[in-house]
Amino acid sequence: MEETNYISVFCKIREGKVNLNHSIIYTEEQKEADPGMFFKSVYKHFQFNYPKFYKMDKLSQLAFIASELLLKDNKVTEKYNKEDIAIVISNRSSSLESDTEHQKTISDTENNIPSPAVFVYTLPNILVGEIAIRNLIKGENSFFIFDKFDAQFTSTYINSLLNSGKANCVIAGWVDYYEGNYDAFLYTAERTPGVIGAEHTAEQLNNLYK
Amino acid sequence: MKKNAYIIADNIISPLGFTSVENFDKLKSMQTGVKRWETSALSSEPVCAAVIESKQLFAEFSKLKLDKTFTRLEQLLILSISDTLKQNPSVDIKSPKTLIVLSTTKGNIDLLSEEEKGKFDKNRLFLWETGNIIASHFNNPNQTIIVSNACISGVLAIILGKRLLEEDTYDTIIVSGADLMTHFVVSGFQSFKAVSNEVCKPYDVSRDGISLGEACGTVVLTNNEKLISGSEKILVKSGSSSNDANHISGPSRTGDGLILAIEKTLQEASLKSSDIDYISGHGTATLYNDEMESQAITGTGLQNVPMNSLKSYFGHTLGAAGIVESIIGIHSMKNNTLIGTYNYKEPGVTKPLNIIKETKTARVNNCLKTAAGFGGCNAAVLFIKE
Known part of the structure; x- marks a missing residue:
C-alpha cells in the first residue's frame, strides 16, 4: 500500500527574499553586489548565535541560514531520534565557487597558498555536514547534482526512505551558489502533514519550489 | 514485493590495469599502483600517488575509434562502462529501463587549471554535464543521476542503485565512479598535511597519511534474473549511510557514525556480526581515520573478521574508491581469496583488528564494504554470494 508523506514546512531564499512557508519573513534592504552580505544580514537579523x-x-552559509529557519519552525530534532532524520540535498554547481577559490592558490602561488579552510569546502556535501553538526543529526546523508531542481527524483527517493523506515523525517531540497547567483529551497518531509500539509509529490514540490 | 539487486558485470581502470581481472591479479600478488611522481602537473614537490599513464589511456581509448573529443575523466568512464557492456551483451544501455548513476567528487576539475583552460566548453565543469555527455554517448534516454558525497560517494551510489531497483521503474542500473589525480586535489590534501611521503600504510603503527590515486570503477546492477549468467550470483543485500555530526574535516573519535551505518546494514540483512566473512575497510592510513575505524569495527563486534584496506594499492581514489574497492571484494568472494594489505606490518590502532597481511585463500561468502568521508559522512554496504 502506498503511504502518504507530506511536505510539512519549507524555507526558500532567493532574490533577496526569505520565505518561510508562504510568508516573506525578511527582505534585503538594498541589493548587495555580494550575496554573502545578504546571508550575513539574515544571520544577524534572526540572531543565530553560531x-x-x-x-x-x-x-x-546559505544552507545554514535556510536550515536554521526551517528547523526553528519545525523542531524535528525534538520529535524524532537523531539517527532517524536524513538529509538529502542537491544542487547545480556543486562546490565550484570554492573550487575556483582553491584553484587560485595553485595558479597564483605568489599571492596564495592552498588553505585547508578553503579546500574542505571543495565538496558540496560539506553543507550537509554543517547542518548535521549544528543539529546533531545522524541519519542518512546524500548529495546529488542536477542541472535544475529535480522534483521527480527528489520525491521518489525521499518517499522510498520514509516508506522503508530508513528515515522518519527528511531534511531535503536544493541549495545552490555560484558566481553570485544563489537559490535555496529546503523543506521537511514527514509522515504527518505539518503546517503546509502538501502531499510529498513531484507536482507539489514543483509548485512550492517555483 | 521488493526486488533483489544483483551485480552482473564490473570493471576497474587503474594504474594496475584496464579490467577488474587484471587489477585483481595484481593485488593477489600484492603489487601496488602507487609510486613516486616528480611532475609539476601534480605537485611542486615529489608525491607518492597512483596515476594512470596518459600514454596507456590514449592507446586504450583510441581503440574505440570515436570522432568526438572527450576529457580524461569522460574517457575513463566511457572505457569502463564499455567494458562492462562487452561482458554482458544482453544489457541494453539504450533502454528506458536502464539508468546510469555516476559517482564523483571533482569530475572534470582538471579543466579549471591553467593548462586545460579553454580546451573545452565551460559547461564541462558542471558534474551534471558529465552525466549528459555519458548518457548521450551511450544513447541512454534517462537523466543520469550524479552522487557527489565526498569519499562515501561510491558506496552511496551502489546503495542508491540497489534501492532504485527494489521498485519496478528500472531493471538495470550502471553505477560508475571516477576521480582524477590533479594538482587541485594533491595540493588540497597537502595543505591538510595529510599526504604520506611513501606508499601509505593502512592500520600500521608507522602510518603517516594517505596516498592519493586515480581510478574508475563500474558495476552493473540488475533486478532482472534473465540477465544473470553463471552459477554464482552476487547480491547487493543491504546498505546504509550516516553522519557523525562531529566535525567537517575529521572523523568522530568514537566511531559512532560508522557504527550506526554498519548496524543498520547488518540489521537490514538480518545478519549478526559473527556472520560476516570479510570487511573491506576504508583504511586511508591517516592517524585519525584508521583509529576511528578500529573503534567502530570493535564497537560492532567485528574485530575478529578478516579486514583489509586497498588504499596502499590504488591510493585514495575519492569518488571511485567505494566502487573499485567493492569490485575487489566481489572478486574476493568469487575467487575465495582475501587480499593482503600492502605495507601493513605492525598493528597501530588502539582496538586490535584482524588485518589481513598476506593474500590467502579462504571461504568468502559475503563482504562488508565501509567508507567514511569529509563532512562527517559514513556508509556501509553488504554483498552476498548466492
Missing part, C-alpha cells in the same frame, strides 16, 4: 557561520563558504 560563530562557525563566519568560517563557512557562501554555499554552506
Whole structure:
C-alpha cells in the first residue's frame, strides 16, 4: 500500500527574499553586489548565535541560514531520534565557487597558498555536514547534482526512505551558489502533514519550489 | 514485493590495469599502483600517488575509434562502462529501463587549471554535464543521476542503485565512479598535511597519511534474473549511510557514525556480526581515520573478521574508491581469496583488528564494504554470494 508523506514546512531564499512557508519573513534592504552580505544580514537579523557561520563558504552559509529557519519552525530534532532524520540535498554547481577559490592558490602561488579552510569546502556535501553538526543529526546523508531542481527524483527517493523506515523525517531540497547567483529551497518531509500539509509529490514540490 | 539487486558485470581502470581481472591479479600478488611522481602537473614537490599513464589511456581509448573529443575523466568512464557492456551483451544501455548513476567528487576539475583552460566548453565543469555527455554517448534516454558525497560517494551510489531497483521503474542500473589525480586535489590534501611521503600504510603503527590515486570503477546492477549468467550470483543485500555530526574535516573519535551505518546494514540483512566473512575497510592510513575505524569495527563486534584496506594499492581514489574497492571484494568472494594489505606490518590502532597481511585463500561468502568521508559522512554496504 502506498503511504502518504507530506511536505510539512519549507524555507526558500532567493532574490533577496526569505520565505518561510508562504510568508516573506525578511527582505534585503538594498541589493548587495555580494550575496554573502545578504546571508550575513539574515544571520544577524534572526540572531543565530553560531560563530562557525563566519568560517563557512557562501554555499554552506546559505544552507545554514535556510536550515536554521526551517528547523526553528519545525523542531524535528525534538520529535524524532537523531539517527532517524536524513538529509538529502542537491544542487547545480556543486562546490565550484570554492573550487575556483582553491584553484587560485595553485595558479597564483605568489599571492596564495592552498588553505585547508578553503579546500574542505571543495565538496558540496560539506553543507550537509554543517547542518548535521549544528543539529546533531545522524541519519542518512546524500548529495546529488542536477542541472535544475529535480522534483521527480527528489520525491521518489525521499518517499522510498520514509516508506522503508530508513528515515522518519527528511531534511531535503536544493541549495545552490555560484558566481553570485544563489537559490535555496529546503523543506521537511514527514509522515504527518505539518503546517503546509502538501502531499510529498513531484507536482507539489514543483509548485512550492517555483 | 521488493526486488533483489544483483551485480552482473564490473570493471576497474587503474594504474594496475584496464579490467577488474587484471587489477585483481595484481593485488593477489600484492603489487601496488602507487609510486613516486616528480611532475609539476601534480605537485611542486615529489608525491607518492597512483596515476594512470596518459600514454596507456590514449592507446586504450583510441581503440574505440570515436570522432568526438572527450576529457580524461569522460574517457575513463566511457572505457569502463564499455567494458562492462562487452561482458554482458544482453544489457541494453539504450533502454528506458536502464539508468546510469555516476559517482564523483571533482569530475572534470582538471579543466579549471591553467593548462586545460579553454580546451573545452565551460559547461564541462558542471558534474551534471558529465552525466549528459555519458548518457548521450551511450544513447541512454534517462537523466543520469550524479552522487557527489565526498569519499562515501561510491558506496552511496551502489546503495542508491540497489534501492532504485527494489521498485519496478528500472531493471538495470550502471553505477560508475571516477576521480582524477590533479594538482587541485594533491595540493588540497597537502595543505591538510595529510599526504604520506611513501606508499601509505593502512592500520600500521608507522602510518603517516594517505596516498592519493586515480581510478574508475563500474558495476552493473540488475533486478532482472534473465540477465544473470553463471552459477554464482552476487547480491547487493543491504546498505546504509550516516553522519557523525562531529566535525567537517575529521572523523568522530568514537566511531559512532560508522557504527550506526554498519548496524543498520547488518540489521537490514538480518545478519549478526559473527556472520560476516570479510570487511573491506576504508583504511586511508591517516592517524585519525584508521583509529576511528578500529573503534567502530570493535564497537560492532567485528574485530575478529578478516579486514583489509586497498588504499596502499590504488591510493585514495575519492569518488571511485567505494566502487573499485567493492569490485575487489566481489572478486574476493568469487575467487575465495582475501587480499593482503600492502605495507601493513605492525598493528597501530588502539582496538586490535584482524588485518589481513598476506593474500590467502579462504571461504568468502559475503563482504562488508565501509567508507567514511569529509563532512562527517559514513556508509556501509553488504554483498552476498548466492
